[in-house]
Amino acid sequence: MTAPAPKSTILIIDDNADTIRLLSAMVREQGRVLFATSGAAGLELARLQRPQLILLDVEMQGMDGFAVNEQIRRDPDLRSSAVIFVTAQSSPEAEIACLDAGAVDFIPKPLNAPVVQARVRTHLRLQAALATLDDLANQDGLTGLYNRRYFDRQLATEFARHRRHQLPLGVVLIDVDDFKLFNDRYGHQRGDACLQEVAEALIDGSRRPGELAGRYGGEEFVVLLPNTTPEALARYGEWLCRRIAALGIPHPGASAAPHVTASIGLCSLIPADGDTPQAMLHAADMALYRAKRAGRNRSVLADGAEPGEQVA
Structure with missing residues (x-):
């Protein structure tokens, strides 16, 4: 399969260093990987870097994943970033809660490398396709500039x-x-x-x-x-x-x-x-x-x- 464009940026927000290392190793071939070890730090980094995809841990100390995701959805600078929740909770109710919160996908722990890679690859491609459609919708037909x-x-x-x-x-x-x-x-x-x-x-x-x-x-x-x-x-x-x-x-x-x-x-x-x-x-x-x-x-x-x- 063709890898996403190198310009794709993936942000991992997780308060567990081992999980960050594991996820980074799994997805580093698919884009530039950044990480933050708390919700507040993750939001600050996201606003600076505008990642295409955010892998967001649900169970974090202090600001949990749902609270971080809510701020992402309300921030006009971040609304175009897709969020995949990563959590140890694998029940149907937990998955529904993640999707209802606005996440594009749900990855359960323990992490399975092929599954993580496939889902990240899929959503980076979707983000690239959406960006292309946005460019066409936002473009002046004569000059190619923004409208x-x-x-x-x-x-x-x-x-x-x-x-x-x-x-x-x-x-x-x-x-x-x-x-x-x-x-x-x-x-x-x-x-x-x-x-x-x-x-x-x-x-x-x-x-x-x-x-x-x-x-x-x-x-x-x-x-x-x-x-x-x-x-x-x-x-x-x-x-x-x-x-x-x-x-x-x-x-x-x-x-x-x-x-x-x-x-x-x-x-x-x-x-x-x-x-x-x-x-x-x-x-x-x-x-x-x-x-x-x-x-x-x-x-x-x-x-x-x-x-x-x-x-x-």
Whole structure:
């Protein structure tokens, strides 16, 4: 049988070191294996690593497996992680309780290596298939970027996470300058190709973990940049203006330059109580409006600082 992709991450949460060693030996060929010896430590590690699969002991001291699983199910950062309960209780009632709690499977002790390996392999494959379907559902058909629905969902998740940890979150709105004139001059087929090239530039500039680029509608794009200060965001806006201009796509009818350029609105903040993702997007949108009013082909920071114009 084909092994799951190496990028799969398996987290073992168990307060028995012997069980951790045994499980690790059984599943280490199927993915990257992490472990934690308590429920609290397991939750913290899961939030940092976002594992595809969690092997969770039911009978642990302090926070038991059911309590850990409940927190996993309630945490938007962890809901996509599949949980397999591992327990010495093998009665039908115990199995039903595990499945009713939201686990995808149940592995009884004593552990049987072929059974453990088969169940882990099956659920890693299911997770990979679900991830593929999610990617298709969340993808913009023209550019291959994430669509607006997915971006809005991720913005809400990252906004809550950054508020919880008091980290700066950056949002970037990008609008291709005078795009209607481009379409009128060259036609929609060339217009689509232009948007695809701009999308590639955005992908090049958003490769760190957690960063994502999306198509927000028409010729408007959006980028989410976790843990990004206003100063770093200003530099990113300047770089992105240069990167899009450097594509060299002819646009003789444009007002800012004889090639395709973009106006960019930036917003970076540490979310506080009372702040909302919608207000953050509105601030970036107002900065984008200011960039357009100031002559296009530039980026503007929502706090009033202007990173400056990128000259053709």
